[in-house]
Structures are given as C-alpha cells and as structure tokens.
Amino acid sequence: MLEAQIHVTLKKSVLDPQGDTVRSALATLGFPGVTDCRIGKFMLLRLAEQDPAKAKTQVDEMCRKLLANPVIEDYVFRITEVAG
Amino acid sequence: MLEAQIHVTLKKSVLDPQGDTVRSALATLGFPGVTDCRIGKFMLLRLAEQDPAKAKTQVDEMCRKLLANPVIEDYVFRITEVAG
Amino acid sequence: MKWGVLIFPGTWSHQDFAHVFQDVLQVEWGYLWHKETSVAGYDCLILPGGFAHGDYLRCGAIARFSPIMDAVVRFARNGGPVMGSCNGFQILCEAGLLPGALLRNDSLQYRCRWVHIRTERRDTPFTRTSRPGQVLKIPISHGEGRYSAPPQTLAKLRSNGQIVFRYATPDGQITDEANPNGSLENIAGICNEGRNVLGLMPHPERASETLLGSEDGRVLFEGLLAGALPR
C-alpha cells in the first residue's frame, strides 16, 4: 500500500511565535542549547492508488489545493510503500 | 551544526478529528482515494551541542518532557549534520 | 437591499448577524447554506465568524471549497459587496479574494475582548458613511487573527489604499499595545482592489446595540444602507 508523508512548514520569512515559545520553554527547562526551533505539520496519507507516479501527481495536487497555503507555507512529500 | 528533526504523531488508537475532516474534505475535492489521514507535528531544532550522541540524549529528554504529550502522542526523531 | 448570510458547517456568528438585520436594523436578509450554488436575489453577502469545518488544517482552508464559494467569487468579481468578519475574513483570504493570510495570534492564545480600530479608508461601500479616521469600539474573538503578507503584497496594499482598519488606541494612535494579535502594521481589515470585498477580524454584529456596550459596528452596515452604491 502507498503512503504519502507530507511536511508542511512555515516559509522562512514568516514569524513562528510557537517555535519561539517552545525554544524559550526548552531553555527554562534546562536546554539552553536550542538555538532555533520551527514547528510545522506532518501528515500521513494512506492512498488507494497503486502506481507511485500517479500517486505523486495526486499528492502534489492535494498539497497545492488544500494541504498547504502557498502564501505562507512550503511543502515537501515522499511516497513510500508500506505494509497494508 | 546539528539539527534534530522530530515527528510527533497521535497514538494509533487516539481519535484524530483533524485528520478525519481533512480526509473527507479531500474526498469532496476529488481525491476519494485517500483511505486514511493522520496529522501530526514536525519540529526542527538547531542545536548548539556538537556531539551527536549527547544531542540524542538531550532531544529524547526534550521530547519526553515537553515536545510530545506521552499520554496521547508518540515521537520519533533524527539528528543530522547540517550546514550552519 | 437584501443581505445574504452564509452558513458553513461550524459557522456560529450567522445568528448574530441575523439578529442585527432582523431586530436592530430591520432590513431584509436570508441565510445561504454552503451547499447552495447561487446567490441570486441578494445585494450584499456576509461571511460570518465561527470555525468552519472546525478550522481544521488552517482556518478557512476547507470552507473555501464549499459549492457556494463559486457563486460568491462571481458575485464579487461583478462588483457585489462581500464582507467577511473573523472566520469569514480567513475564508476570503484562503479563497484568494483577499491577499495575505491570518496566522496564530502572537500570544498563541485565543483572545476575546474589546478593541479599537481606526477607519483608514472611506472609499469602500462599507465605510463610506464613517467619519475620517473614525475610531470604532468593537470586539474581537479569535485565535488566528495575525494578519501576514509578503512584503510586496503589503506594499501593494498600502499603495492601493486597501488597508481599511488598523488596531488603535481609543484616541486613534496606532501602537504596539493596541495590537491584540501581532498583525503586520496593526492591520485589522483590508479590502480588495475593487474595494467591494472587505475582510476584518473584529465582529461588527457584536457592536450594534448600546445594551451590549457599543453601536460602532453599525457603521459597516449603514454605508451600504445609505443608498445606491457608487459602482
């Protein structure tokens, strides 16, 4: 069975207050050595499609249409074969 | 420089209303072939630590203490060397 | 003049707009369900606040694909007035009818409170009866209202005069303290180039009766009610 692993991250230029807050929370917790923290989304999609090439086209379209917002986000994905 | 790439996902048995809603939205959008969708978090941490082994111990502790909620989430991570 | 109030699954401010239209302004109005495909018969469309589709994934991301949105886009392209408040603003941005995006508040928390916004432009159908620089006391209620846009977009908004409202102090100063969510340049509301599509985070319908603390929100309806639109 095919699975798409999608990473959606905020564009570099967009402020990530959540990442900043986590970084400073880590510092308070005793991990001052985290110099940067960015938080994004990770999506796992199981696909009925069997053909990896077609799956790739489909997932790319899903990302462009819905899963990421090009104004603020970037995405990358990978299609892998997994046990059903 | 070392970077930690952390994936935090909901445990299998835990309901993921967001994933379910996105799956049905994809179906309406013309992608009925997505049989399952789970949404988690993806975090990128830049580390001051230079020693990969020590970094690993630290990141594991960060995950347990703050970055993941052990009651409902699982996490995995990888440490890689990246250009500073 | 008939107002159409859209309902997406998860919308919750539609009843409040209906209340203002019905009981306060006493004007004609009707609901439009998101699965409808026509907005014929309506003169102005409202996209109300709420959590359409739970605001899962991103606010407004799923709602923009509702069947009715094609009709909304056509209506807007033909110059019809469209106002999105709160979630409605987020949907209009996702749908590309307005530029930019609304991100998580810089406090990372939801905020429900009174704010003041300064009217920057009176050349929109919604603000044409307001006074120059009029400061409105009006509530916000959102977790993701931090207006963001790439620098080129922002520059264009500025040069086209598309920034309609900015968060301000009660006496109209644009300060950081007056900014409740970290929006770029204190932006609280913008319009499109055609000036007929307005998006704002605050809730004018919640500020339409003195009993509730303010009537300032009514100015946003009164502009349209004041007579024929200069198209």
Added chain:
Amino acid sequence: MHEPSAITPDLVAQHGITPEEYARIRTILGRDPNFTELGIFSVMWSEHCSYKSSRVYLAELPTRGDCILQGPGENAGVVDIGDGLAIVFKMESHNHPSFIEPFQGAATGVGGIIRDIFTMGARPIALLDPLRFGPLTKGKSRYLADGVVAGIAAYGNAVGVPTVGGELCVSETYAGNPLVNVFCLGIAPTNRIFLARASGEGNPVIYVGAKTGRDGIHGATMASETFDEGSEERRPTVQVGDPFKEKLLIEACLEVMETDALVGIQDMGAAGLTCSSCEMASRGGTGIEIDLARVPRRETGMIPYEVMLSESQERMLLVVRRGTERQVMDLFHKWDLDAVIVGRVTGDGLLRVKDGERVVAEIPAVALAEEGPVYHRPVRRPAYLTETEQADLSGLSLPEKLDQVLLDLLGSPNIASKQPVWQQYDHMLFCNTVVEPGSDAAVLRVQGTRKGLALAADGNGRYTYLDPYEGGKLAVAEAARNVVCAGARPLAITNCLNFGNPERPEIMWQFAEAVRGMGDACRALQTPVTGGNVSFYNETLGTAIFPTPIVGMVGLLEDIAHATTQRFKAQGDVVFLLGETREELGGSEYLKVVHGLEVGRPPALDLTRERAVQQVCLEVIRAGGVSSAHDCADGGLAVALAECCMTTPKAWLGATLTLPGEMRPDALLFGESASRIVVSVRPDKTESVRAMARRHGVPCVELGMVGGDHLMLRGQGFSLRLSVEAIHWAWGTGLSRALK
C-alpha cells in the same frame, strides 16, 4: 481486548463489584452474567452512574418550586422563565480525565455538559467553568491549569457556546487532584422540551454522530476510584473531543426537534451506549434491542464489551416515530453526520444487545438504571475539626502595613483578576452578554423579551473543610448574593459536589453535612435544586481534597435595564454597606495568605438575615439610582471596596470611606462575614436606601463617597490610602505574576 473465558471473583473485583453486589446481579439475571454483562453492570452500578453513596442524601434537597418544569432525574433541569421560554441547565465534573490529560479532559468535559443541554431541546447559550488547582508556582499545577483553560477555550470557542464566567481557586489541597467543573445553560420554548425516554414498541433506535472507538472504556469506573501510583498504567485511551462534530450535532438535533419525528433522545456520555440505552428504556418503561454489528466503528476488532462501554465523544441515541426514520436520517446526512438504525424499542423491559444474530447481553433495563445498590455508608465526624475549631485567633499578630496587606491580597491568585483566563474564552457570542466576566455575575439578555439572566458559580472548599454544614450553606448564599448584586432574583441552582472517598466515614460525614447545609440554604432562599453531579474519590495517595461543593446559580431579571455591575460609576455617588461585620477571621483568605493558617470556623450565616439583605439589594436596584452593587466575599470588605474602584482602565474612580466597627482592624478590613453587600447610589437616593433597609431590618451604614483617584479607608485604629492605579496593578497582574 479478548473475552476472558470465565467470570472469576478476581475479574468481578477488578470491575469494582463487591461480592454482595455480584450476588444481586445473579438474582436479577437468575444466572451468572457473561463478560459483556459484567461490564455493563459494573459501569451502571459504579458510583459515577448510580449515585449509590449519595442518593439517600440528595433525596433531601428541595427540588420543587412554581417555576420548576423538570427537576433532577433527566439530563438537565428545566425552569420556566415566562414568555413561553424555559432555561435548561446543569453542571458536571471532569476532574479525573483532566488530571490524566488536562487539555482533552477539560475539552471533553465541556462537550459532555453541552450535550446534556441540547438533548433536552435547548440551544446551549452559556458556559461557566469553576476550576480548582494546586498552587500555580508548582510545575505540575501550572501545566494542569494551562492545559485545562486551553482545552475549555479550544472546545467552547470552536463549538460556539460562550463561556461567560467561572471560578479559579488555587490551594495545596487540589495539587494532586484538580477540579474541573463545567456548567452549561440553554434556552428552549417551554412547549418543546424533550426527554430521554424510549417509548412506543417498535419505534426505531438511531445512533448518530461520531464513530465508536476504544476511548475511555471504564471512564465511569475510573471516576469511582482514587488515584494511586498504578493509575498511569490502568489509564484507558484518552477521549479526544471534536467540537466541530458537536456543533453539527447541536444544529442537526435542534432541527430534528422541530419536526414531530422525535420520541426520545439521550447523549452517550459516561458509560456510552450502555447508559443511554438502558436509561431511555427504563424511563420509558420499555425495553431496547440494539445490534452492535450496525454500530459505526473507528477501530477494528472491537468486542461487544468494548463497544458497549466505549466513551467515544459526540454521539447521540435517538428514538423516533416509526415511519420517520428516512426523514430523520436525511436530516443528519445534510449535516454530514453518520446516522444508523441500530435497534428498536421493545415491550419486554429488557436491554437486549445483539452482535448480528447472537444475543450477547440481556438484562432488565430497570435493574441497571434504577435498581442499583443504595448505601447508607457509615459517617464519622473528622478528628481534625476539634483542632481547627479550637484555634485561638485572638492572639494573632496584627500586620503593621495594612495597605500592603490589601495589595498582597488583591494580587493573590484567588482574588486577582481572572481576565488572563476569561479573555481566552469567547464570552460574547449570540449578542446576549450584557455583563461580561469580571463582575459578581454574568448577565445575559433574553432575546425577544425584556428579561435577563444572571449566572454565577461559587463554592469555598476551605469553609466546607472547616465546617461542612456551614460551607454548604455559604456556597448557596454566596452564589445567590452574586446574582442579586447583578440585579436578578435567584431562581434555582444546579451543583457539583466534589469530595473524597465515600467509603471513608469522615468523607461521608462531610458530604452529608454539606448537602444538609445546601438543602437548608436552598429552602430559605427559595432556590430549588434542579440537578447536579457528585464527584467522589477526589483523592491522591490517600489524601482527600477539601470537600468542595460548587453551586451554579441562575437568577432572573424581569427587566434587563436593572443589570448592575460591581464597579463604581460616578463621582459623588454615596457608598453603603448592607449587612453586618463581625469579628470573623476563621477560614478567611487573609488568614491563609498573610498568616498561612487554614483554621477557625467559617463566617456564621443567618439565612433569614441573608434573605433580607438580598431583598434590600434587589429592591434598591429595582427602584433605580443604584450605580453598583458588589458582595463581600474572599478578602472581606477592603477587597470588595478595592474591586469597586476598578472601572475601565485610565478612568480611575476612588473613594473616601470610613468603616465603622470596634474590632481588630484586620478583622474589619479582611474578615469575611457573610450577608454583606456594598452598593453605591446617586446622592438623591440615600434616604430611600436607608428606608428600605430599615423596613427589612437590615443594618445599613453610609461609608462615604465615590471620587478621586485614591481609595482611602479609615476606621478605629487604622487609616490607609492607596492609589487606584496601585490597586489596579496588584489585582490586574496578580494572576500573570503567579504564572511567571
């Protein structure tokens, strides 16, 4: 999960069923139960569902009144407010789930109580969230408080029900066991109230909403156990809330209720499908047959036991008239919700559960829902009381800087402004909120009428610890006083009774006394109890929380124009104190914050006096000319007066006041004598205020005048002067400073 091959005594014990209870189960069935049946009995007979320890006491609470349309026994109480409208309200706890996972625990608590309200045919329009945590300086308590507040915000805001008030109290006693109580109120036409009844043999039973997973199996049983070190392992799958789905359910159910299809409806809360089906059958005097094979599922391989006990959220069970099933299901599908016929109403009084053709459980519904065990558990007055009551407070040292004490109190988490909490909640949706959080009670207007509703939640665990009977009384009195200060006549209450392990006689005594106190106060103030919730086993490692009964009070304003807030409004207004100040420092916030003591007796409460004070306050408000009214509670008179000064920022209003009384200054300033209200009135109204107080025999002293930007308090042996700015800073930032 696998079905065990035999029902062993061990297995029975693991289900929290005693040998005696097991014997009763055998008598009811005439045989041994199978595994599924054992699970069903265990949840239905758990403390949480059966009220086996509390029932005998709850029966003594007053539940009748002219305006009461539905008392305890249904999903929520119903009160007539005239104009063809009724209000439906109830409070519930989600303490245990919130301790395990604060965000989801609190969120699903909100979801659960909202379902109880719209199940009755009412549109939910307001929430209150009384909360108790350990000191916020402790990491774990901070984490819990942040998570709980965020969870309530996330669910309440998304589902679209404004949270208009609540409480936040911190004390060491809640460090190992936080309290998360949630109150919800809805509004419905009087002639369209729905009950959770299955009637009409052959009528279809429809399952609606989310799919069933393994969430929260044995949640009800868990709520009936104390926490110990092993709790983490026995943890069921945490329930995750989906406010979006709940919003769809609200709209779809209210729409179905406008047709004439619906016969009965109940949400699936604690004990899920089990509880909803057997209670509906039992109340309807019928039976229900359901087929688990038709139940929508989220996970594979679930056995009948799991399907019956699952506590997956956002699910409802409906009984509809035969022939309307298509119409009803179409309506749910319009809202993109699952709706499946899973069974039918029968005439044999049995809950019959099938898995396809196979019958997997068959139990008389009444036995499950109504005939659970009832215990008269032993009670014993706790030994600690002898010590706390005898504490001698006369030798207490008097702090030198009373102005600093006032600032310290104002900044302490229990008194400081709760705005950092309530600004995270939408509290304005529906355009009803006339008085926002931050005053004694929230006031909502009732659209289409001139009326208003005032809502407040109150309960003081320390008082109840020091004297459970008085604590119960005081909770009702303070809640009533709060709605009175808002200009409303107290109508009725709901409650949430948070206590330790009822199997301990001392706890059971605290419970019995507190309930007796509440009952007496409710009778005196004519506010019947329309329902509520008991949460026992609030203990960790053998230490119980302070007994904490929380009262949710609803008051009615005949005219919304009478809505009043606690803040001073105008320079020159005259300030009066209604009621009497005695030297009562026992159980006060002052004693705790300044002297680190939680001893003494709580303030004495004379219910006749309380009623008279409330009456005077209401009369003066209704007569017009009252600018503000504020009750004196935590922190006493000085704190109440300081709170009155905090008008909108930058428009400071101070006051110059003289406090009469011959007693220790700290007792006069910070003692918490009950039945006191501070009002400020227009100068031309002073005579009428005095006259009304006289008529009711209520002490009424003129303290001074509103004005300036300082609060000046003078009295025998003291004089203090603080700028309103300093007061505002201390009070306004207290909570955020505690959270730093």
